[in-house]
Amino acid sequence: MIFLFIYITILWILILLGGFILVNIIAKIELKDIYLESLLKGGIAISMSILWIFIMVKIKDIYMRTIK
Amino acid sequence: MLEVITFLISFITTLIFTRYLIRVLKQKGSVVEDYFKPNKPKIPRPGGIAIVIGISIAELTLFILTSNTLVLALLLSVIIAFIIGYIDDKKVMSGYYKPLALLIAALPIILLNAYDYNLDFPIVGSVKIPLLYIPLIFIIMSTFGNTTNSIDVFNGLVSAFMIIVTIPIIIGLIINDKYELLPIAMPLVGSSIAFFVYHKYPSKIFPGDSGALTLGIAYASLAIISELEIIAVIALLPAITNSFFFLSTVKRIVEHRVIKSKPTILLDDYRIAASKDPNAPVTLVRLIVAKKPLYEYQIVNRILSLAVFSSILAIITLLI
Numbered sequence: 400m401i402f403l404f405i406y407i408t409i410l411w412i413l414i415l416l417g418g419f420i421l422v423n424i425i426a427k428i429e430l431k432d433i434y435l436e437s438l439l440k441g442g443i444a445i446s447m448s449i450l451w452i453f454i455m456v457k458i459k460d461i462y463m464r465t466i467k
Numbered sequence: 468m469l470e471v472i473t474f475l476i477s478f479i480t481t482l483i484f485t486r487y488l489i490r491v492l493k494q495k496g497s498v499v500e501d502y503f504k505p506n507k508p509k510i511p512r513p514g515g516i517a518i519v520i521g522i523s524i525a526e527l528t529l530f531i532l533t534s535n536t537l538v539l540a541l542l543l544s545v546i547i548a549f550i551i552g553y554i555d556d557k558k559v560m561s562g563y564y565k566p567l568a569l570l571i572a573a574l575p576i577i578l579l580n581a582y583d584y585n586l587d588f589p590i591v592g593s594v595k596i597p598l599l600y601i602p603l604i605f606i607i608m609s610t611f612g613n614t615t616n617s618i619d620v621f622n623g624l625v626s627a628f629m630i631i632v633t634i635p636i637i638i639g640l641i642i643n644d645k646y647e648l649l650p651i652a653m654p655l656v657g658s659s660i661a662f663f664v665y666h667k668y669p670s671k672i673f674p675g676d677s678g679a680l681t682l683g684i685a686y687a688s689l690a691i692i693s694e695l696e697i698i699a700v701i702a703l704l705p706a707i708t709n710s711f712f713f714l715s716t717v718k719r720i721v722e723h724r725v726i727k728s729k730p731t732i733l734l735d736d737y738r739i740a741a742s743k744d745p746n747a748p749v750t751l752v753r754l755i756v757a758k759k760p761l762y763e764y765q766i767v768n769r770i771l772s773l774a775v776f777s778s779i780l781a782i783i784t785l786l787i
Contacts, residue, residue: 403754403773407704411780414701418588426594437598444599456715463749466757 402462409458413451420447469532469650473525477657481521485665488517489672499673503621503763505737513556513675514666518658519549522685525654538651540581541688547572548612548684552677565616565680566609572684573608577601582691589697589784607696608687614706615683616676617713620752621767623667625674629659629682631774632702635781636686639695642785648693655685668764701781705773709751716748731756738762 425443430436492498492511500507526542529535551568554560576582584600587593596603619625633656640648659682665671674682690699700707728744730753740760741753755761755769 400755400769400772403705403708403751404776406708407773407777407780410704410708411701411777411784414697415588415590415784418697419591422588422592422594440596441599452711452715455711459712459715459749462754 406455406458406462410455413454417447417451469529470653473529473650474653474657476528477521477525477654478661480524481517481658481661482664484517484520485514485662485672488514489665492672501622501670503733503737503739504669510670510673512673513553513677514662514672515549515552515556515675515677515679515681517672518662518674518678519545519681521658521661522654522681525657526651529650529654533650535651536579537581537648537692540575540579541651541685541692543575543579544572544608544688545681545685547575548680549677552616552675552680555676555680565676566613569609569612569680569684570605572612572687573605576604576608576688576691581688583694585694586696587694590787603696604691607691608684610707610710611687611690611699611703612680612683614703614710615686616679617710618706618751618770619674619676619679621668621763621770622670623663624767624770625679625682626659626663626666627767627771628706628774629686630656630663631771631778632699632781633659633686633689635698635702635778635785636689636693636695638782639698639785640693643695645693651692652689655682655689658682668767698781698785701784702774702778704777704780705751705770712749712751712754734760739766 421444425440428436428440430439489511497511498509499512501510522545523542526538530538530542548569551565551572555565582600582604584597585593585595586600615625615629618628633652637649637652637656640646640652662674662678666674686699690696728742728747730742730747730750731739732742734740738760739752739756739762741757747753751770752766755766
């Protein structure tokens with residue numbers, strides 16, 4: 400159970416961190432071509448989501464190895 | 468005042484219809500085994516009919532009184548989700564059916580313009596995503612609906628879970644001075660509480676896919692209409708974690724019932740233990756019983772304590 404509480408807390412921190420990066424860094428990117436700008440911002444956001452998922456999978460896998 | 472009226476309408480209607488449904492579904496033989504109980508008693512299903520009637524009558528009354536299109540958007544989305552779930556209750560569909568079909572439930576929100584394309588991140592600010600927000604609505608509707616459905620595995624769990632995770636949304640509406648949206652939110656709470664009366668351990672009725680999807684889509688619609696998407700995601704983290712664990716081990720979208728290696732096993736004394744099979748999918752329940760087997764009600768209490776914890780994190784996020 401402690402693992403699940405910690406896991407949810409890490410997810411919460413990652414959501415807030417992701418929001419901070421989106422609002423303060425990615426949202427401020429400005430390009431002349433609005434569609435290219437949207438594509439770039441969307442691409443960075445999706446890449447970040449994939450990285451977050453990778454982190455969460457790794458944490459879960461490490462925990463699963465400890466309980467086997 | 469309107470919030471009290473919508474709460475009472477949904478609560479009383481769901482309470483009366485659930486009681487009526489228990490009798491009617493038993494007479495019609497629409498029952499399923501309660502797998503985790505001695506002698507495996509037959510429990511009526513789907514109780515989702517009572518949930519959707521409770522929410523719909525309350526929201527329809529509100530729409531007649533206010534002509535607010537946000538109410539209509541939520542009402543239509545909820546009805547679509549119920550129909551999708553009811554089809555799945557009556558006929559076993561493929562694993563892709565619910566995630567794809569629930570995309571239709573996003574249409575009323577989009578077509579009735581019941582959203583704002585500013586995505587609010589509490590603490591850090593908001594980001595305008597006019598092009599990305601519509602795909603995001605589809606993702607939110609499908610994800611919330613399916614994750615809510617994924618935790619409907621034990622007596623009383625999904626109805627109690629919804630009561631707990633709606634509290635941060637209600638608090639968010641009050642903190643953000645959106646009192647006019649409180650009457651739209653209250654039918655979800657009223658209907659969940661009324662259904663919980665009969666769904667709590669030991670259950671007298673199961674919600675079925677129609678009930679779980681109705682609750683999940685009502686919650687998703689509310690999160691979008693209230694512009695509290697991130698708060699809703701944080702409150703829903705235990706259910707999202709469950710779906711995430713399952714998908715990351717199974718690596719495909721598939722119905723639980725077709726998985727050959729089950730994540731948990733039922734012991735002779737009716738405690739639930741974690742499967743020793745390394746190929747069995749990882750779920751929230753499997754991790755909860757990983758160290759020692761537990762009875763059903765103990766697992767429900769542990770999952771609900773996670774829901775309370777994630778809801779507290781959501782409220783902290785609102786208050787910082």
